[in-house]
Amino acid sequence: MDSATLQAFVTVADSASFSEAAQRLFLTQSAISKRIALLEGQLNCRLFDRIGRHVSLTEAGRQLLPKARDILLALQDAERLVSNxxxxxxxxxxxxxxxxxxxxxxxxxxxxxxxxxxxxxxxxxxxxxxxxxxxxxxxxxxxxxxxxxxxxxxxxxxxxxxDDRLCYVVSTQHPLAFDCAPTLQKLNHYPAILPRRQTFTHECVRQQLLEYGLEPQLRMSTNYLDTIRMMVSIGLGWSVLPETLLDASLVRLELNTEPLFRxxxxxxxxxxxxxxxxxxxxxxxxxxxxxxxxxxxxx
CATH class of the missing domain: 3.40.190.10 (Periplasmic binding protein-like II)
Known part of the structure; x- marks a missing residue:
C-alpha cells in the first residue's frame, strides 16, 4: 500500500467516478482502475460497488476512507515540515x-x-x-x-x-421604507430573500428571528449576496445584507433588534x-x- 494507491482510492470516493478521478489526478482511467484493483488485492476485499456507471463505496471502503485521508494528510504534513x-x-x-x-x-x-x-x-x-x-x-x-x-x-x-455588520434592507419603494418605527415583526409579514438554509449566514439570521418567535417567509434563495441585493432593490422581498453592500437602491431599516454580525x-x-x-x-x-x-x- 502506497500513497499513490490511497490517493486514487480517496479521489474515486470523493468524485464517485473513475473517469472523474482520472481527470483530477491527470491519469488514464485504466491507471486508476489498476491502482484500485491493486489496493483491493492487498486488502483482500472489494472497496467499490460498480453498477453501470454508478460507483459507490462498500462497507469496507467506508471504513477505510477516513483512515486513508489521515494517512495522506500525515504524509503531506511531513513533506511540508521538511520543506519549510x-x-x-x-x-x-x-x-x-x-x-x-x-x-x-x-x-x-x-x-x-x-x-x-x-x-x-x-x-x-x-x-x-x-x-x-x-x-x-x-x-x-x-x-x-x-x-x-x-x-x-x-x-x-x-x-x-x-466582523461583518448585517443590516435588514428593503427597496426604496417597499412599504416599510416609509415606516417611522419598523419592527422585525412588521418586516416578517413580507416575503424574504435569503441565502439557502444550509449556509452559515442563513443560520445567523434565522437564529435572531427565532429569538423573536418568528419564521421567515422565504420567497427565494441564492447564495450570491450581490444577486440578493439586486432582487431586493427591485422590490422582490426584504433581506439581510452586509453593511459594505448597501447603496442608494436600498433602505436600511433600524429595527427593534440587537446588532447582527457574522x-x-x-x-x-x-x-x-x-x-x-x-x-x-x-x-x-x-x-x-x-x-x-x-x-x-x-x-
Missing amino acids: LTTGVKGRLSIAASHHISLHRLPPVLKHFSQTFPEVELDLNFDESELAYERVLRGELELALITLSPHPDPRICAEVIW PLGYIYHRDRTLSNAAGELVKCLQAEQRLSPQPQLAT
Whole structure:
C-alpha cells in the first residue's frame, strides 16, 4: 500500500467516478482502475460497488476512507515540515475564499501578499463557505477564507479577521421604507430573500428571528449576496445584507433588534503544518485584522 494507491482510492470516493478521478489526478482511467484493483488485492476485499456507471463505496471502503485521508494528510504534513526548513516562501498555495470575501475584503490583502512574495503561485478557488469548510477538513486546501461556522468542528482552527455588520434592507419603494418605527415583526409579514438554509449566514439570521418567535417567509434563495441585493432593490422581498453592500437602491431599516454580525476569517486543519507561504498569508491577514475598524455596538 502506497500513497499513490490511497490517493486514487480517496479521489474515486470523493468524485464517485473513475473517469472523474482520472481527470483530477491527470491519469488514464485504466491507471486508476489498476491502482484500485491493486489496493483491493492487498486488502483482500472489494472497496467499490460498480453498477453501470454508478460507483459507490462498500462497507469496507467506508471504513477505510477516513483512515486513508489521515494517512495522506500525515504524509503531506511531513513533506511540508521538511520543506519549510529548506525552502523560502515560494511554491504553490491552495486556498479558497467565499465570493463575498473575494470581491469585497480580500483584494488588498492578496495584492500586498503577491507583491511581497512573488515566487508563491496562488491557487485560489471561489467556493461557498460551507464547501470550503469541508475541503479544509478533507485536507484538499491549506487555508479557506469564509464566513465562520457557528458550530466549529474541533479539528478546525479559526480566527476572525472581519466582523461583518448585517443590516435588514428593503427597496426604496417597499412599504416599510416609509415606516417611522419598523419592527422585525412588521418586516416578517413580507416575503424574504435569503441565502439557502444550509449556509452559515442563513443560520445567523434565522437564529435572531427565532429569538423573536418568528419564521421567515422565504420567497427565494441564492447564495450570491450581490444577486440578493439586486432582487431586493427591485422590490422582490426584504433581506439581510452586509453593511459594505448597501447603496442608494436600498433602505436600511433600524429595527427593534440587537446588532447582527457574522464573523469572517480564515480556517485551517488543526493537524496540518502550514507551508511557509500559508504562514505568511496568515500574517498578512492578522495585520489586516489589526487595521480593520472594530464594530460599533448600539447603546
